[in-house]
Amino acid sequence: MAVLKVIEVLANSKVSWEDATKNAVNHAAKSVKNIRSVYINEQSAMVTDNKVTEFRVNVKITFEVN
Numbered sequence: 001m002a003v004l005k006v007i008e009v010l011a012n013s014k015v016s017w018e019d020a021t022k023n024a025v026n027h028a029a030k031s032v033k034n035i036r037s038v039y040i041n042e043q044s045a046m047v048t049d050n051k052v053t054e055f056r057v058n059v060k061i062t063f064e065v066n
Helices: 017-028
Strands: 003-013 035-048 051-065
Touching: 003 017, 017 035, 017 051
Parallel strands: none
Antiparallel strands: 003 051, 035 051
């Protein structure tokens, strides 16, 4: 039986929500091993002068604990 743990991570990108999600996983992978999945909990964007300037995600990352 595998034991799984979930952490919540906030990340951003100037490119897209997809890129922000990748940034969250890449950053978490620096200290967390055995990442199994990512769930996008929330998306938002920053707007400056009527233009989207930054994409933000709040994700839940699931990983296996050894």
